Amino acid sequence: MKKQLYPILLIGLMASLPVSSHHSPASHYLIDQMISVEGKVTKFRLINPHARIYFDVTTAEGTVQHWLAEGNAAAILKRRGWKNDTLPPGDVIKISGNPARDGGHKMDWKLIVKEDGTVYRGGNTVGSEQDRVLDDAEKRRQEQKLQPQDS
Amino acid sequence: MKNTVLKRTRGRANLFRNGVALLIFSTVSACNSSSIDEQDIPDISGVWTNALLSPEDSRWRIEDLACARTGCSLTGFNYLQSLLQDPNESRSVKELFYDMRDYEKEFNTNLLTPLAQQKATEYRPEEGAALDCTPEGDSLRHQITAPVPMEIQQFDDKVIMRYEYWNAVRTVYMDGSIASDAALTRLGVSTGRYAGSTFIVETTRVISNIIGVPGGGALAPSEDTRFVERYTLNPDSGRLDLELAIIDPMHFRKPYENQRSYLPAPDWELDEFICEAITGEY
Numbered sequence: 001m002k003k004q005l006y007p008i009l010l011i012g013l014m015a016s017l018p019v020s021s022h023h024s025p026a027s028h029y030l031i032d033q034m035i036s037v038e039g040k041v042t043k044f045r046l047i048n049p050h051a052r053i054y055f056d057v058t059t060a061e062g063t064v065q066h067w068l069a070e071g072n073a074a075a076i077l078k079r080r081g082w083k084n085d086t087l088p089p090g091d092v093i094k095i096s097g098n099p100a101r102d103g104g105h106k107m108d109w110k111l112i113v114k115e116d117g118t119v120y121r122g123g124n125t126v127g128s129e130q131d132r133v134l135d136d137a138e139k140r141r142q143e144q145k146l147q148p149q150d151s
Numbered sequence: 152m153k154n155t156v157l158k159r160t161r162g163r164a165n166l167f168r169n170g171v172a173l174l175i176f177s178t179v180s181a182c183n184s185s186s187i188d189e190q191d192i193p194d195i196s197g198v199w200t201n202a203l204l205s206p207e208d209s210r211w212r213i214e215d216l217a218c219a220r221t222g223c224s225l226t227g228f229n230y231l232q233s234l235l236q237d238p239n240e241s242r243s244v245k246e247l248f249y250d251m252r253d254y255e256k257e258f259n260t261n262l263l264t265p266l267a268q269q270k271a272t273e274y275r276p277e278e279g280a281a282l283d284c285t286p287e288g289d290s291l292r293h294q295i296t297a298p299v300p301m302e303i304q305q306f307d308d309k310v311i312m313r314y315e316y317w318n319a320v321r322t323v324y325m326d327g328s329i330a331s332d333a334a335l336t337r338l339g340v341s342t343g344r345y346a347g348s349t350f351i352v353e354t355t356r357v358i359s360n361i362i363g364v365p366g367g368g369a370l371a372p373s374e375d376t377r378f379v380e381r382y383t384l385n386p387d388s389g390r391l392d393l394e395l396a397i398i399d400p401m402h403f404r405k406p407y408e409n410q411r412s413y414l415p416a417p418d419w420e421l422d423e424f425i426c427e428a429i430t431g432e433y
Contacts, residue, residue, distance in 0.1 A: 048425060049284070079205070104404060133217070133219060134217055134248050137216040137244045141213050
């Protein structure tokens with residue numbers, strides 16, 4: 001199956017966020033930029049310090065590129081329902097995230113969409129993922145407003 | 152686990168206290184006893200979750216959810232909370248959050264000493280990268296505030312704080328003694344005490360690992376930095392609110408305070424933190 005490599009796009013607005021540790025996403029990735037590619041999963045590792053998806057992307061010219069995407073820690077993802085087989089080899093995914101500082105075929109993933117439309121998040125919660133957290137909080141806030149108040 | 156540990160340790164405490172009380176009862180008023188009254192000790196033993204791991208829990212406040220992953224300074228958290236509680240405030244959570252970040256940035260810029268501002272400006276994220284499985288370079292602040300389950304076990308003479316993150320274990324000594332010549336370590340040396348519903352931990356002798364500062368950049372605190380954690384139990388919600396103050400006059404004009412909240416997770420156990428270094432293959 002020939003897959004299209006999507007061009008780098010989307011310069012995102014970023015809040016200034018704490019750089020919190022030796023494996024901060026900002027150490028390896030350009031957290032104010034986003035890329036989106038489509039490829040086929042070859043391996044999924046639900047491990048710490050960051051889960052990894054290995055996948056192959058076939059360019060318009062037919063060249064196969066081997067990619068790596070990093071997400072949140074397994075310690076977090078497992079509590080959110082992720083399993084070792086959440087992304088089995090062979091799954092075709094469209095994946096978005098922050099590109100690598102060194103220009104390699106790596107990203108800090110933010111959003112994954114399977115062929116069947118299933119959407120996964122599970123990325124490090126900065127940038128666009130932080131905005132989704134805030135959107136969820138807004139949804140909760142609106143729900144709370146609709147709930148009857150205790151007298 | 153929570154009640155078992157506490158009851159067991161408190162049971163021993165009662166035996167000891169009863170014996171001591173018999174010996175000194177005739178000479179010392181019970182009101183003047185220096186032993187800790189069981190009623191005054193907040194029961195914080197057990198496994199604790201955070202708003203990133205269990206956001207569906209209705210006990211989380213909106214500000215807990217908003218600050219779940221990246222964390223907020225105490226100043227920023229309180230500012231966001233005040234905005235959310237303002238009945239005339241019509242902006243979305245997202246708008247309020249980024250308003251808070253701007254406020255936090257300005258506040259914390261004033262917080263930094265000129266030396267700290269210089270260091271924070273000069274910091275290059277790519278130079279701090281070390282994607283291996285050695286926790287030594289990770290800061291105590293990140294260890295404390297990382298959004299991963301933690302467990303607290305209370306005993307008479309110590310409190311054990313276990314973290315799924317890096318499988319780390321901290322021992323907080325309740326007898327108040329800190330060896331001033333103790334070697335510097337990543338987790339430092341900690342003493343603790345109770346004050347009403349608050350458990351207070353003070354830690355020194357911490358290796359100077361890089362921490363981020365709101366507003367951008369990062370720096371390594373001085374070796375004389377004191378970390379003061381205040382865990383306050385909210386009896387109504389069961390929520391445990393942490394205020395972490397980083398006291399380092401060399402870099403901060405006043406304590407740099409961070410905020411994090413927890414809820415009990417009685418059905419959880421800590422998992423092993425299995426780490427796998429990136430080998431470079433992909």
